[in-house]
Every structure is written in structure tokens, then in C-alpha cells.
Amino acid sequence: MTMADVKKIATRESYGNALAELGDKYENLYVLDADLAAATKTGIFKKKFPERHFDCGIAEANMMGVAAGLATTGKIPFASTFAMFAAGRAFEIVRNSIGYPHLNVKIGATHAGISVGEDGATHQCCEDIALMRTIPGMVVINPADDVEAKAAVEAAILHNGPVYMRFGRLAVPVFNDAATYKFELGKGVTLREGKDISIIASGLMVNEAIEAAKVLEAQGIDAEVINIHTIKPIDADLIVKTASKTGKVLTVEEHNVIGGLGSAVCDVLAEKCPTKVVKIGVNDEFGHSGPAVDLLKEFGLCADNIVKTAAEFVKA
Amino acid sequence: MDPMLKKNLEITACKVRLGILEGVFNAKSGHPGGSLSIADTLTYLYFNKMNVYPDKPDEPTRDRFVLSKGHTAPALYSVLAQKGFFSTEELKSLRHIGALLQGHPCIHIPGVDMSSGSLGQGISAACGMALSAKISNDSYKVYTILGDGEIQEGQVWEAAMFAAHYKLDNLVAIVDNNGLQIDGRVADVMSPYPIVDKFKAFGWHVIEMDAHDFDSIDAAFSEAEKISGQPVAIIQKSIKGKGISFMEDNVSWHGAAPNAEQYAQAKSELEAALAALEG
Numbered sequence: 001m002t003m004a005d006v007k008k009i010a011t012r013e014s015y016g017n018a019l020a021e022l023g024d025k026y027e028n029l030y031v032l033d034a035d036l037a038a039a040t041k042t043g044i045f046k047k048k049f050p051e052r053h054f055d056c057g058i059a060e061a062n063m064m065g066v067a068a069g070l071a072t073t074g075k076i077p078f079a080s081t082f083a084m085f086a087a088g089r090a091f092e093i094v095r096n097s098i099g100y101p102h103l104n105v106k107i108g109a110t111h112a113g114i115s116v117g118e119d120g121a122t123h124q125c126c127e128d129i130a131l132m133r134t135i136p137g138m139v140v141i142n143p144a145d146d147v148e149a150k151a152a153v154e155a156a157i158l159h160n161g162p163v164y165m166r167f168g169r170l171a172v173p174v175f176n177d178a179a180t181y182k183f184e185l186g187k188g189v190t191l192r193e194g195k196d197i198s199i200i201a202s203g204l205m206v207n208e209a210i211e212a213a214k215v216l217e218a219q220g221i222d223a224e225v226i227n228i229h230t231i232k233p234i235d236a237d238l239i240v241k242t243a244s245k246t247g248k249v250l251t252v253e254e255h256n257v258i259g260g261l262g263s264a265v266c267d268v269l270a271e272k273c274p275t276k277v278v279k280i281g282v283n284d285e286f287g288h289s290g291p292a293v294d295l296l297k298e299f300g301l302c303a304d305n306i307v308k309t310a311a312e313f314v315k316a
Numbered sequence: 317m318d319p320m321l322k323k324n325l326e327i328t329a330c331k332v333r334l335g336i337l338e339g340v341f342n343a344k345s346g347h348p349g350g351s352l353s354i355a356d357t358l359t360y361l362y363f364n365k366m367n368v369y370p371d372k373p374d375e376p377t378r379d380r381f382v383l384s385k386g387h388t389a390p391a392l393y394s395v396l397a398q399k400g401f402f403s404t405e406e407l408k409s410l411r412h413i414g415a416l417l418q419g420h421p422c423i424h425i426p427g428v429d430m431s432s433g434s435l436g437q438g439i440s441a442a443c444g445m446a447l448s449a450k451i452s453n454d455s456y457k458v459y460t461i462l463g464d465g466e467i468q469e470g471q472v473w474e475a476a477m478f479a480a481h482y483k484l485d486n487l488v489a490i491v492d493n494n495g496l497q498i499d500g501r502v503a504d505v506m507s508p509y510p511i512v513d514k515f516k517a518f519g520w521h522v523i524e525m526d527a528h529d530f531d532s533i534d535a536a537f538s539e540a541e542k543i544s545g546q547p548v549a550i551i552q553k554s555i556k557g558k559g560i561s562f563m564e565d566n567v568s569w570h571g572a573a574p575n576a577e578q579y580a581q582a583k584s585e586l587e588a589a590l591a592a593l594e595g
Contacts, residue, residue, distance in 0.1 A: 030451070054447065054482070062440045062474035069444020072423070072430060074376070075451070077444075092434060093471070097441055101423040101431040 007146075008171040011203075012110035014149035015167045016041025019078060019108075020048045021150070026157055032067055032079045034060045039169075040080040040110045060085040064093040064105075071103035076157060079105060083112035083166060087128035098162050099135040106156045107132075107164045112142075113254035114282060114299055115170040115204060117292035124287040130259025132164040133232045139163040139185065140232040142253075142261070144206035147176035148229055151183035159185055166203060168254075170292045173207050188235035190242070194224035196314050198242040201252040202228050202261045205280075205301060209252055212306035219307075221314050231261055236268045243275040250278050250310050254301050257281035278313050280306060317534040321364070323593060325530050328398060329359040330590040333559045335394030335407050337586065341579045343411035346419070349569040351391035353494040353527065353554040354461055358395045360533045361459055370400040373426045379456050380445045382430045384438025385463035385492060386420040387571070392428070393417050401427035436469025438462070439489055443479050446487035446547075461490045465497030467508045473518065479547040480519030487547045488540050489520075492527065494556035496567045515549040527554035560585055 023029055023045060031053045037043040046053035056063035060081050067079040079086070086109040087094070098105045114124045132140050139159060143149035149167060156163040191206070192213050201209035206227045213223040224242050228235065243249050249269065251262035262279035269275045282299055296302050300309075332355045340346040362368065366379035383392045390410060397404040402416065402425075409415035416425060420433025429445070432438040442460035449456055462472065479487055491511055499505045508514070515522045521543045525536035533552075540548040556570070557563030560582040574582055 052451075056478060057474075057481075059471075059474035059477065061436075061471040062443070062478055065437050065440020065471070065475065066444035066447060066478065069382075069430070069441035069446075070448050071444075072380075072441070073445055073448040073452075073454075075448055093437055093440070096431070096434045097437045103423075 006173045008173055009146040010169055010171045011143055011146065011149040011167040012041045012169055014146040015108050015110065015153060015165070016044035018150040018153035019045040022154055022157065023049045023052065026076065028074065028076045029157065030054065030070060030075050030077045032056055032063050032077055034058055034063050034081040034085065036081055040108065042080045042108070060090040061093045064090045065097050067105045068097040068101065068103050071105045077105055078108050080108040080110070082123060082125065083109035083128040084123055084125035087131045087164065088125060091131055095135050099138055102137050102161055104160055105162050107162070108167065109164060110167040111169045112166045113168060113204070114287035114295045115168055115254060115292040117169065117295060118289050120289040121286040126254070126256045126282045126287070127259070128166060129231055129255050129261065130263070133264065137161055138232065139230065141230050142166040142203040143229050144203055144227055145172060145176050146174045147178045147181045148183060151181060152229065155183050155185045168204050170204065172204050175207055175210060186230045186233045186235060188238040189227040189229070190224065190238070191227055192223065192225040194222040195246060196222045197248045197250060197310050198224045198226060198246045199250045199252060199306065199310060200226045200228055200239065200261070200265055202231060204254050205252040208301070208303045208306055211303035212310065215303065215307045216310055219311060221311060223310060228261060231264055234264050234268060236272065239265055239268045240273045243269055243273045247275060248313055249275050250280065250306070250313055252280040252306055255281055256284055258284055278309060280309055317531055322530045325359055325363060327590065327593045328363055329356045330586060330593060332359050332391065332394045332398055334583070334586050334590070335397055335404060336390040337560070337579065337582050339390040339393060339407040339410040340573045342408045344573050345411060346390055346573055347387045347571045348390065348573070349496065349556040349563060350385060350463060350492065350494065351388040352558045352560060352563065353556045354388055354391050354492050355558070356528050356530065357461065357490060357533060357552060358391055360530060360537065362395045362399050365537055366459065367456070368399065368427070370427065373401060377454070377456055380429045380442070380458040382438040382442040382458070382460040383421050383432050384442070384460045385435065385466050386433030386438065389419065389421050392421060396427040399427070435463070435466040436471035439472055439475040442487060442489070443475050443484060446479070446484040447482055449486050450482065450484065458487045459490065461492055463497070464491055464493045464495065464502050464508055464511065465505070467491060467511065468506050476515065476518040476520065483545050484547045485544045488550060489547065490550045490552055492554050493551055494554045496556045496565070496570065498570050500567060511551050519546055520549045521546050522549045522551060525550055525552050527552035528558055559589065
């Protein structure tokens with residue numbers, strides 16, 4: 001199969017499709033949006049279940065509070081907007097009206113990271129994982145492809161408590177097999193076993209890590225690739241296991257290196273298995289406008305940079 | 317309203333005020349002023365209006381209440397204790413370490429329908445509860461009380477738009493217009509006036525009431541019940557610190573507890589009022 005044959009789907013599309021597919025099975029599922037139903041893809045659900053989709057207008061703070069109120073009555077609301085507004089603008093409502101009462105609200109945050117592209121820095125949220133994982137009891141999921149994103153939506157429904165789900169705007173390769181893939185909340189996935197270095201990635205960066213491992217193999221470097229789709233609760237056992245095995249951990253995420261996957265991995269390793277860690281991510285700076293793929297390259301969020309960084313790390 | 321009923325509500329409200337005093341005094345902190353200004357309205361809601369079940373606090377058919385001005389939790393806790401959701405003894409350990417009663421309302425306390433305290437958020441949750449009833453054809457009603465300072469929060473107006481847009485006529489939002497907030501008179505700090513016109517412009521049916529007269533309270537809530545197709549805002553004219561002479565309309569009692577001497581005076585005033593009502 002050539003690269004051109006690889007199916008590409010944006011995980012926001014997976015989110016909308018999953019909601020529409022699961023709407024029949026879970027009659028208690030409701031969807032809220034903040035004037036972005038076309039972009040977050042909850043419009044797909046709205047088309048099928050118009051009476052279960054509520055537009056809240058451009059008012060994210062109120063939307064999160066409405067979701068909280070719905071949840072107190074036993075309904076399962078999916079509050080949807082861009083990551084910037086869900087985790088950023090509405091942070092305090094998510095903390096106090098959803099997190100503190102531990103309500104069964106699911107937050108579907110699309111357009112995460114710099115791969116938002118042309119809209120530029122105001123809409124490229126690279127802080128959401130950091131914000132959401134500090135809220136006690138909040139589950140944080142960052143799926144890597146279409147198959148995983150759809151499975152994550154159902155896992156979120158089955159989990160009783162608040163869940164933050166991070167989806168992307170950019171179409172990305174589907175590498176998981178829908179027929180055999182099984183999503184386990186809080187469990188990382190070892191995609192490739194290796195002994196020289198552990199590449200721990202999340203979201204869109206997982207596919208880049210897989211591609212990088214192939215190139216590294218050709219260079220004689222045997223990389224282990226781990227997908228951490230659930231950033232909280234994080235799979236500490238798997239992280240300790242791989243770190244003990246390779247002694248070198250490279251984290252890759254489309255998020256600020258402060259507070260995201262890399263930080264979460266360091267939290268685990270600092271306590272349980274001190275290991276040298278190198279982080280690839282957005283280096284504490286704002287993004288800017290441009291085509292998503294070009295931006296990802298510019299910020300080093302691509303297979304080439306993973307190969308380069310991993311090779312230097314292994315040789316060091 | 318029926319004079320006997322009115323008298324009973326006045327007696328209960330007086331006991332609620334004694335409970336507020338007890339809570340704040342023993343906590344050595346808290347917000348007595350705004351608690352006392354909503355004591356009558358809360359008494360009316362819990363003893364004459366809402367369907368609630370102290371033995372089954374989570375009964376799905378119950379009417380809901382969200383204290384959007386969550387810092388006045390002592391009033392809510394005192395009325396819930398009077399109603400029998402928990403013992404009035406609990407009021408004495410309000411805000412203490414390990415106690416049931418948190419500084420601001422917490423959903424895990426029996427009878428508390430929503431955690432609140434960060435201003436502007438409770439009304440949104442109340443909208444969600446009211447929307448849920450509309451979706452499922454449930455007949456319960458949702459009540460929320462906001463402060464007149466609280467409505468300076470932008471989220472309140474997001475919620476106000478939402479409630480009117482979805483025609484939440486099962487929602488009643490009460491604005492406690494005692495005229496004072498921490499930094500002074502609301503009119504001086506950041507005027508929310510005209511409150512009535514604002515809610516009208518947002519598509520609400522607006523009723524004005526005297527927060528310390530049960531005839532006025534009864535008339536307002538009776539009118540609210542008849543409104544269909546739009547949410548109802550009740551703007552209640554109230555006195556911060558109502559019932560304790562030295563606290564009335566005095567901003568320094570927004571967030572301060574009385575000392576032993578002040579507590580004794582306040583208690584004797586409320587007990588005298590209670591004795592007069594019961595006598």
C-alpha cells in the first residue's frame with residue numbers, strides 16, 4: 001500500500017460520526033454546540049437527531065453550565081466547541097460546575113493544536129491538556145486516528161464522570177484496524193516493540209512516531225512506539241515498563257511542552273523510574289497562520305524531526 | 317395569603333435566620349448579610365412552593381433549586397435543616413474541617429441540587445435542569461437566586477439569552493436586589509440598573525416583589541406560575557442583613573462574622589421577634 005492509498009480522516013469528523021452512530025444506542029445522549037456545529041462536526045448528529053442537539057450560540061461559559069445542569073438530571077451531554085474555548089475560555093466553569101460536582105459531562109474539543117492552520121495563534125490551542133489534567137477527576141483523552149477517536153467517544157459514554165476529548169481539524173492517516181481495535185480507557189498501546197529508545201506519542205503525533213520508527217529501523221535504531229491516548233489517568237505501568245527497558249524516553253505531542261503529555265510522563269518517571277526524557281512539542285511559543293502540514297514541519301511535529309531527535313538521543 | 321400560613325412562614329423564617337446566625341458565628345466567617353436578605357424567599361420556596369422530599373433528596377420528580385449566589389450558603393443550609401434534610405446541629409460545624417457543610421454549596425450535601433459559589437454559574441446549571449425537563453416532559457420547576465452584584469458577570473446574560481431562546485417557562489430566576497456588594501453600593505461599584513428592563517429586553521417575564529413580605533412573595537410566585545412561553549425573573553427588593561438591626565443595609569456585614577457580644581445581641585433580637593410571633 002502506498003501512502004496515497006492510506007485513508008485520511010480528521011478526528012473531529014470521527015467525533016461527529018461517532019455521536020450520530022451512537023445516538024441510537026444511547027438515547028440519553030444529547031449534544032450542545034456553540035455556533036460551531038459545522039466545524040466541530042456535531043452537525044452530523046444534528047442532522048440525524050435534531051431534537052437532541054442544542055445550539056447555545058457563541059456563549060461557551062453558559063454552554064458548559066447548561067451541560068452540567070443536564071447531567072444532574074441523568075442525561076449525558078456532549079458539550080462541543082474548539083479546544084481553545086472549551087478548555088481555555090470556559091476553564092473555570094468546567095472546573096467549578098462540572099469538575100467539582102463530578103458531573104457526567106463529556107467535552108468534545110475540536111481544532112486542538114497548531115494543525116488548526118490558517119486561523120493562526122488565537123485558535124491554535126496548545127494548552128488544553130495542561131489545563132484539563134489539573135482538574136481533579138477529569139479524564140483526558142487525545143485519540144490518534146479515526147478508529148481510536150470513535151472508540152473513545154463510546155468509552156467516554158460508558159465512563160461515569162467528566163471527560164475531556166481532544167480532536168483535530170486536519171485529516172490524518174487511519175492506522176488502527178476497526179475490526180480488531182479495542183479502546184481501554186487509561187491503557188496505553190504498544191504499537192512497536194524496541195530496545196533502544198521509547199517514543200511515547202499522543203494524538204496526531206502517533207502516526208508520525210510510527211513513520212519515524214520505520215526510518216530509525218533502517219538506521220539501525222530499534223525504537224519502541226507507545227500511544228498514550230488517555231493522558232489522564234495515565235498508564236503509569238506501561239510508561240515505567242518501557243522506560244526501564246530502553247532507558248531513554250522521547251515524548252511527542254502537538255501541545256506546549258509545559259503541562260502536556262511530556263510533563264505527565266515525567267511526573268510518572270520522576271517518581272517511579274528516573275529516566276532521561278526529551279520532549280518534542282510546541283516549545284512554549286504561540287503558533288501562527290499557515291497550512292497545517294507546513295506548520296507541523298516548522299514546529300518539528302513530524303516524523304523527520306522525531307527521527308533526528310531520536311537518533312541524537314540514542315547516540316548521546 | 318392565609319394569615320395562619322403567613323404567620324407560620326414568618327416563624328419559620330425567623331428560625332432560619334437564627335440558624336444563619338448560628339452557622340456564621342460558629343464558623344467565625346461567612347456571609348450573613350446576603351443570607352439574611354434571602355431568608356424569607358427561601359423559606360417560602362421550601363415550605364410553601366417546591367416539591368422536595370427530605371427523606372428522598374434525589375427524587376427525580378422534585379423541584380430544583382440552585383443558589384447561584386452561593387456565598388449565601390448559610391441561608392440555604394439553614395432552610396434545608398429546618399426542612400429536615402439534615403440536623404440543625406450541622407449548622408454549628410459549617411465551614412469546619414471535616415464537616416458536612418462546605419463554605420459554598422456542594423452537590424454532595426443532602427438537598428443541594430448543584431454546587432455553586434463562583435458567581436454567574438448557577439443560573440446556567442439551572443437552565444440545563446429546566447431544558448432537561450422540557451426535553452423529557454417532566455413537570456418539575458427550577459428556581460435559582462442570583463445576587464444583584466452577581467448579575468455583573470457576563471455569563472448571567474449568556475444564560476438569560478439561552479433561557480428565553482428555549483422558552484424555559486419552567487425556570488424562575490430571583491434577583492436579590494439588596495443594593496450592596498463587597499466594595500460598596502452596586503450602583504457605585506458597577507451599576508446593574510435598570511435590572512427590570514434588562515431582563516425584559518432579554519425576553520423574560522419580569523415581576524417585582526418585596527422580599528420581606530410573604531403576601532408580596534406569594535403574589536409574585538403565583539403570577540410566575542401562570543406564565544408560559546418565557547422564563548420568569550423576580551426582582552426582589554430586599555434588605556441586606558434583614559432581621560438583625562446592626563447588620564441591616566450595612567455593607568460591612570457582607571462577609572464578616574459577629575463577635576460574641578454581637579452574636580448575643582443578634583440572637584436576642586431574633587429570639588424576641590420569634591417570641592412575638594409565637595406569642
